[in-house]
Amino acid sequence: MVDKVIIADKLTKRFGDFTAVDGISFDVSQGEIFGFLGANGAGKTTAMRMLSGLSMPTSGKAMVAGYDVYKENEKIKRNIGYMSQKFSLYEDLTVRENIRFYAGIYGKSNAFIKEKTELVLKQLHLTSEADKLVKSLPLGWKQKLAFSVAIFHEPKLVFLDEPTGGVDPVTRREFWNLIYEAAAEGITVFVTTHYMDEAEYCNRVSIMVDGRIDALDTPAQLKKTFAAQSMDEVFLKLARKAVRGE
Amino acid sequence: MRVLRFLLQKEFRQIFRDPSILRLIFIMPVIQLVFLPFAADYEVRNIKLALLDRDHSAYSRALVNKITASGYFMLTANCVSFQEARAAIETDKADIILDIPPAFEKEIVKETEATLSMSVNAINGVKAGLGSAYLQRIIMDFNQDIRTEWIQFPRFDQDTRIAVTFSNWFNTSMNYKVFMVPGILVLLLTMIGANLTAINIVREKEIGTIEQINVTPVQKSHFILGKLIPFWILGLLVFTLGLGIARLFYGIIPAGSLVTLYAFAAVYLLAVLGLGLLISTYAENQQQAMLISFFLMMIFILMGGLYTSIDSMPDWAKAITKANPVSYFIDVIRMLVLKGSGFGDIGYQLGIITGFALVLNGWAVLNYHKRS
Numbered sequence: 117m118v119d120k121v122i123i124a125d126k127l128t129k130r131f132g133d134f135t136a137v138d139g140i141s142f143d144v145s146q147g148e149i150f151g152f153l154g155a156n157g158a159g160k161t162t163a164m165r166m167l168s169g170l171s172m173p174t175s176g177k178a179m180v181a182g183y184d185v186y187k188e189n190e191k192i193k194r195n196i197g198y199m200s201q202k203f204s205l206y207e208d209l210t211v212r213e214n215i216r217f218y219a220g221i222y223g224k225s226n227a228f229i230k231e232k233t234e235l236v237l238k239q240l241h242l243t244s245e246a247d248k249l250v251k252s253l254p255l256g257w258k259q260k261l262a263f264s265v266a267i268f269h270e271p272k273l274v275f276l277d278e279p280t281g282g283v284d285p286v287t288r289r290e291f292w293n294l295i296y297e298a299a300a301e302g303i304t305v306f307v308t309t310h311y312m313d314e315a316e317y318c319n320r321v322s323i324m325v326d327g328r329i330d331a332l333d334t335p336a337q338l339k340k341t342f343a344a345q346s347m348d349e350v351f352l353k354l355a356r357k358a359v360r361g362e
Numbered sequence: 363m364r365v366l367r368f369l370l371q372k373e374f375r376q377i378f379r380d381p382s383i384l385r386l387i388f389i390m391p392v393i394q395l396v397f398l399p400f401a402a403d404y405e406v407r408n409i410k411l412a413l414l415d416r417d418h419s420a421y422s423r424a425l426v427n428k429i430t431a432s433g434y435f436m437l438t439a440n441c442v443s444f445q446e447a448r449a450a451i452e453t454d455k456a457d458i459i460l461d462i463p464p465a466f467e468k469e470i471v472k473e474t475e476a477t478l479s480m481s482v483n484a485i486n487g488v489k490a491g492l493g494s495a496y497l498q499r500i501i502m503d504f505n506q507d508i509r510t511e512w513i514q515f516p517r518f519d520q521d522t523r524i525a526v527t528f529s530n531w532f533n534t535s536m537n538y539k540v541f542m543v544p545g546i547l548v549l550l551l552t553m554i555g556a557n558l559t560a561i562n563i564v565r566e567k568e569i570g571t572i573e574q575i576n577v578t579p580v581q582k583s584h585f586i587l588g589k590l591i592p593f594w595i596l597g598l599l600v601f602t603l604g605l606g607i608a609r610l611f612y613g614i615i616p617a618g619s620l621v622t623l624y625a626f627a628a629v630y631l632l633a634v635l636g637l638g639l640l641i642s643t644y645a646e647n648q649q650q651a652m653l654i655s656f657f658l659m660m661i662f663i664l665m666g667g668l669y670t671s672i673d674s675m676p677d678w679a680k681a682i683t684k685a686n687p688v689s690y691f692i693d694v695i696r697m698l699v700l701k702g703s704g705f706g707d708i709g710y711q712l713g714i715i716t717g718f719a720l721v722l723n724g725w726a727v728l729n730y731h732k733r734s
Contacts, residue, residue, distance in 0.1 A: 169732075170576055170732075170733055171733060171734055172733055172734065190579055193577060193578060193579045194579045198574070198577040200570060200574065202569070202570030203570070204570045204573065205574075206372070206376065206571060208375075208376050208379050208380065209375060209376065213372070216368075218574075218578070220364070220365065220367075220368030220371075221365050221368050221369065222579065223579070
């Protein structure tokens with residue numbers, strides 16, 4: 117049996133009367149690219165925040181990287197990377213300084229940081245921009261850099277929350293190449309997106325509607341089940357049932 | 363510890379790259395300490411006087427000369443009727459009316475007693491109070507002059523008089539700037555300390571970088587120390603700059619030991635930074651942080667004993683000043699700078715400020731959650 121990196125069992129988050137995430141159960145295997153789809157407000161980000169230890173679940177169980185989300189959230193943090201919807205590198209630091217800072221607070225050694233920084237810069241074709249402030253980079257480059265920073269400390273699992281929002285198609289393609297490279301190295305990728313072509317790139321896809329997971333399978337199987345030509349159609353069929361507005 | 367080093371390195375880089383922080387740290391103290399003390403003057407000058415001299419005698423003229431020569435009064439209206447003098451007050455041409463009755467000289471000479479009347483515009487209470495006090499003092503002096511002129515043999519003076527001589531300790535020339543400048547420095551330190559910390563952390567909240575930090579294994583205590591230490595150092599830098607300005611511009615050299623002064627300032631800064639930290643855990647955005655700290659600063663400044671004496675406040679207000687860290691430092695800095703008190707004399711205040719530092723920082727740490 118393959119190692120399960122995420123096991124969620126009836127995981128729920130309520131804010132007062134509002135149930136943002138309503139008893140979701142699923143698991144994700146090591147090295148998998150897991151697409152986490154859903155309309156705006158379906159509860160994707162909340163679910164992701166619970167799994168990454170940023171938000172306390174109301175009920176249910178979840179294990180991430182082998183640790184319990186209730187009690188061992190700080191241990192989970194050592195083993196995951198996280199790239200939020202908001203761009204979260206320091207714009208007033210240079211590319212190199214951002215890499216160094218985030219690697220440093222994960223406790224990586226200077227030798228490791230030095231060596232790997234050059235590797236990452238080369239991979240991103242940012243070597244000549246390494247000492248420029250991040251705010252001077254175009255959005256697509258920033259997003260690729262943020263991804264590389266999120267997996268710099270070599271986590272078991274990385275959470276990506278709409279990483280390609282607002283990015284042009286060419287850069288999106290490059291971004292997905294980075295994701296494949298990371299997956300090939302054994303990093304599990306948990307990604308939310310609104311682009312259905314990106315959903316096709318995932319090994320398995322779950323679709324959330326109103327806080328629940330309504331479908332979970334490989335893209336090919338989902339298309340078969342819903343008698344659809346594309347993931348777009350699958351998504352529309354499911355998302356139309358939603359009662360929750362934006 | 364290694365993690366803390368990375369946090370500090372990042373914080374210092376950001377501070378020295380942000381021109382607005384540098385401006386705040388270096389230009390604000392200079393402006394506040396160089397210009398404000400000249401404006402925040404306790405002495406009342408240029409009191410506008412409307413004169414209604416109905417006597418036109420030698421004595422009345424001598425009195426008026428004495429008043430205008432004092433330097434505190436400007437004769438702005440020379441009136442012939444009370445209506446005219448009243449109009450001068452109503453149109454703000456005068457603050458005080460001095461009414462000299464028709465038989466002023468005659469009464470002094472004949473009955474050795476005369477009446478003057480004074481009407482004061484009391485809208486500005488301080489000016490009215492001090493203005494009339496100055497005027498009374500001048501008139502008493504004038505009275506004294508006349509008496510000494512008349513009494514040929516002072517030995518047989520029938521009135522017993524007590525003359526009081528003054529000697530002003532600790533601020534011998536009664537220079538109000540010596541009194542104000544250290545106090546303004548305390549306010550400056552409070553504002554810079556609390557605001558910089560609060561705004562800095564709330565800005566990270568707004569940008570979203572704090573969430574990125576929260577998802578790393580960085581410990582709460584390391585994150586907070588990474589914020590406190592840089593601003594603590596900046597605060598001490600501002601304090602040094604302020605003491606330098608006080609010495610250069612006003613010749614104020616602390617009478618007490620510098621070590622004691624810095625020791626107190628160091629603990630005080632921890633308390634103030636803790637306050638900024640606490641504000642940042644409650645505020646969601648920079649506007650909220652600014653408003654909360656502005657609200658607190660108003661209370662701190664008005665109830666800190668800088669502009670008004672705490673001893674003359676009502677009891678409930680005195681109770682509030684006990685919860686105001688500013689009041690303790692203003693007390694201490696005056697004791698250390700003016701009086702030259704030693705470490706033993708400020709033990710009480712140091713204890714209280716240490717308490718403030720522990721409570722505020724502890725509260726902030728408890729209220730800062732990596733997970734919501």
